[in-house]
Amino acid sequence: MTASPEAGTGPATLAGLSTEQKVALTGGIDFWHLHFAPEQGLPEIMVTDGPHGLRKQTGEGDHLGLNDSVDSTCYPPAVGLSATWSPRLVAAVARALAREALAEQVSVVLGPGMNIKRSPLCGRNFEYFSEDPHLAGEIAVAYVSALQDEGVGASVKHFALNNQETDRMRVDVEVDERTMHEVYLRAFRAVVTRARPWTVMCSYNSVGGTLVSQNRHLLTEVLRDRWGYEGVVVSDWGAVVDRPAAVRAGLDLQMPADPAAEQDLLAAVERGDVDEETLDRAAGRVAALIRRAAENLDPGATYDRDEHHRVALEAARAAIVLLANDGILPLDPDARLAVVGDFAQTPRYQGAGSSHVNPTILTTALDALREQTGADIPFARGFVPGDDADEALVREAVGVAEGADAVIVFLGLGEDVESEGYDREDMELPAAQVALLEELLAANPEVVVVLSNGSAVRLPGAVHRARAVLETWLLGQAGGQATAEVLLGAVNPSGRLAETIPVRLEDTPSYLHFPGDSSRAVYGEGLFVGYRGLDARGIEVDFPFGHGLGYTDFAYSDLELSAGADGIDVAVTIANTGDRAGREVVQAYVSVPGSRVTRVPRALAGFAEVELEPGASDRVRLTLANADLEYYSVREHAWEVESGTYRVAVGASSRDLRLEGEVEVEGSAPVRTITEASTPLEVLEVPGGEALLEEFLDGMGVMADPEMRKMAEQIPIGRLTGIAAITREDLAAFIDRVNARD
Numbered sequence: 001m002t003a004s005p006e007a008g009t010g011p012a013t014l015a016g017l018s019t020e021q022k023v024a025l026t027g028g029i030d031f032w033h034l035h036f037a038p039e040q041g042l043p044e045i046m047v048t049d050g051p052h053g054l055r056k057q058t059g060e061g062d063h064l065g066l067n068d069s070v071d072s073t074c075y076p077p078a079v080g081l082s083a084t085w086s087p088r089l090v091a092a093v094a095r096a097l098a099r100e101a102l103a104e105q106v107s108v109v110l111g112p113g114m115n116i117k118r119s120p121l122c123g124r125n126f127e128y129f130s131e132d133p134h135l136a137g138e139i140a141v142a143y144v145s146a147l148q149d150e151g152v153g154a155s156v157k158h159f160a161l162n163n164q165e166t167d168r169m170r171v172d173v174e175v176d177e178r179t180m181h182e183v184y185l186r187a188f189r190a191v192v193t194r195a196r197p198w199t200v201m202c203s204y205n206s207v208g209g210t211l212v213s214q215n216r217h218l219l220t221e222v223l224r225d226r227w228g229y230e231g232v233v234v235s236d237w238g239a240v241v242d243r244p245a246a247v248r249a250g251l252d253l254q255m256p257a258d259p260a261a262e263q264d265l266l267a268a269v270e271r272g273d274v275d276e277e278t279l280d281r282a283a284g285r286v287a288a289l290i291r292r293a294a295e296n297l298d299p300g301a302t303y304d305r306d307e308h309h310r311v312a313l314e315a316a317r318a319a320i321v322l323l324a325n326d327g328i329l330p331l332d333p334d335a336r337l338a339v340v341g342d343f344a345q346t347p348r349y350q351g352a353g354s355s356h357v358n359p360t361i362l363t364t365a366l367d368a369l370r371e372q373t374g375a376d377i378p379f380a381r382g383f384v385p386g387d388d389a390d391e392a393l394v395r396e397a398v399g400v401a402e403g404a405d406a407v408i409v410f411l412g413l414g415e416d417v418e419s420e421g422y423d424r425e426d427m428e429l430p431a432a433q434v435a436l437l438e439e440l441l442a443a444n445p446e447v448v449v450v451l452s453n454g455s456a457v458r459l460p461g462a463v464h465r466a467r468a469v470l471e472t473w474l475l476g477q478a479g480g481q482a483t484a485e486v487l488l489g490a491v492n493p494s495g496r497l498a499e500t501i502p503v504r505l506e507d508t509p510s511y512l513h514f515p516g517d518s519s520r521a522v523y524g525e526g527l528f529v530g531y532r533g534l535d536a537r538g539i540e541v542d543f544p545f546g547h548g549l550g551y552t553d554f555a556y557s558d559l560e561l562s563a564g565a566d567g568i569d570v571a572v573t574i575a576n577t578g579d580r581a582g583r584e585v586v587q588a589y590v591s592v593p594g595s596r597v598t599r600v601p602r603a604l605a606g607f608a609e610v611e612l613e614p615g616a617s618d619r620v621r622l623t624l625a626n627a628d629l630e631y632y633s634v635r636e637h638a639w640e641v642e643s644g645t646y647r648v649a650v651g652a653s654s655r656d657l658r659l660e661g662e663v664e665v666e667g668s669a670p671v672r673t674i675t676e677a678s679t680p681l682e683v684l685e686v687p688g689g690e691a692l693l694e695e696f697l698d699g700m701g702v703m704a705d706p707e708m709r710k711m712a713e714q715i716p717i718g719r720l721t722g723i724a725a726i727t728r729e730d731l732a733a734f735i736d737r738v739n740a741r742d
Helices: 019-025 078-083 087-103 133-149 177-184 186-195 216-226 243-249 259-271 276-296 305-319 365-373 391-401 431-443 461-465 479-488 531-536 680-684 689-700 706-712 717-723 728-740
Strands: 047-049 108-110 153-159 172-174 199-202 232-235 321-325 337-340 406-412 447-452 468-471 520-522 541-543 554-564 567-576 582-591 603-612 617-625 631-633 638-640 644-653 656-665
Touching: 019 259, 019 276, 078 087, 078 133, 078 305, 087 108, 087 133, 087 305, 133 153, 133 177, 133 186, 133 603, 153 186, 153 276, 177 186, 177 631, 199 216, 216 243, 232 276, 243 259, 243 276, 259 276, 305 479, 337 365, 337 391, 365 406, 365 479, 391 431, 406 431, 431 447, 431 461, 447 479, 468 479, 554 582, 554 644, 554 656, 567 582, 567 603, 567 644, 567 656, 582 617, 603 617, 680 689, 689 728, 717 728
Parallel strands: 047 108, 108 153, 153 199, 172 520, 199 232, 337 406, 406 447, 447 468
Antiparallel strands: 321 468, 554 567, 567 617, 582 603, 582 644, 631 638, 644 656
């Protein structure tokens, strides 16, 4: 249905356009529309916010989501979609979203958001997928591919290193090169190289002292030269300070309209500060985007609202994570149930800010529970979000709870706590809600807690004393029905955590560095983000990355590993040993015990979902691709697969690993040329180097003495002419023999 994302991106697409028209193409004509030139085959097209539903505003545009927008299906936001661990369901949501966009004559949806959840305090975490780059990348690839297959462009955001809301318009990120590529750019690399998004949105912040909108290294050297990206780079709304500098760096489209910036660019072109070739490159890509979008516009497009609500419901069902359950769930529909908590009747189902969607319908858990049980279940509000404890509301809630067979308590965070534009101050549930829960537990211990929040919260002792805990995140418009179905057992929960739930904020790897100060954020935890850092330090967590229970059990057996040209092939048998049908998410983690570079203890490298009837089993196969085995070499400024023994652990979470095995992998790292600055350790990496080194250093006697050897291994071999009385002639001959590699 769609044209190639690379088709017609050259200057030939600009035939007949004046310099003024080409300059105009590098910016919007208003808040949501691009400049157009119908006589040159460039019609008007519209872009609008997503990413979990269409936010097409009906009046004057605004970035904060304050003005009215059309009704559209509100799907689970990224925090919920990622908890499904299901590219299949994510693709279904994206296809439905695309059909709604086409029906509203929208050509590009501004999403998905795919920044790494560096800290649970980031106010926009609800709009991002995960703390893990592999999971974030796989979910984003599925989303973008499906959206664009339907003829609507994606705008993957926010590129790059936009991991906090505090001072987001100015903050300068300091990060080491390896961490930047392995953690923060890895998911973007996956989606750019595999899904080829129509647009990539640059972020507000600076990196290494340069605004991303003007950062040639990121926008051109990495995105285009290394990854081969040929689509449009668009600014986040208001991210551009200097359009000429931005265009020179690799930006193609500034949004929203900025007439002054347009004049700045025109003047720069006339002065020669921006050459015609550079202008043609940017304007040509925008023109190609407009033509591609126009090919897919259909004035008669419609969509089925009921069907799309069903898609939202299916995704919501799979997103719910059962954190803990001592057997109270699923609830008996005939039991005497009581419901407490404002979120049961006024659900928190999406985040606040520019992604806010007006839903076509909204289900509440209270209504759904009453409908599915056929009973007039008593309800007490218990608290008002954002307010202090109200004794009258607490007394009413305790009265409702007393005598019930089970009390379902809905707790969580309101939009006043987490939103685009500011970060959270802490990880706590509101004190009024915790106090309410304590009173309810004292009155009736048969408590099930249901959480609604856009990022991890610290779970106080009262929550741990509940008989079961459901983490529902933010589930979109169908979340109330999905929650009731899981509570009553009509649906077997199968969601998995896409972010760790730590015991306390102080345990999180970014704690000492987030959010920084003086408009400067130092990513001091390096590679050790999320579960990777917690595992490296051996810190206990409340619930680990990848965790999620269900109403049935799965057994793992017969792990087989083999290394091939594409990566590591994994096969494992999964059996449903319980009495209910269910979905298991098989997770594969990789470590390299003998690595010569710093490694995290284990990293997710592949996963697969399997649905099984009771007593059934299936052979699950997945490939851990080379792209997920690589590390980023700062010496070569390139990705490498290290040769050696790889350990693969397979299980149900990052800390519930059922089987493991080892496999030898032949790497892709180049054989480096040895110089006088090389150490014996680096000589050992060269084929045949060990024998030559032993011979060369034999006269010193150091290689036979373990302690001396450890010391000698780290001395640059050129220094041995003074330390070990080796002649320069002998040293040069040795280096030549090693580099000859005969």
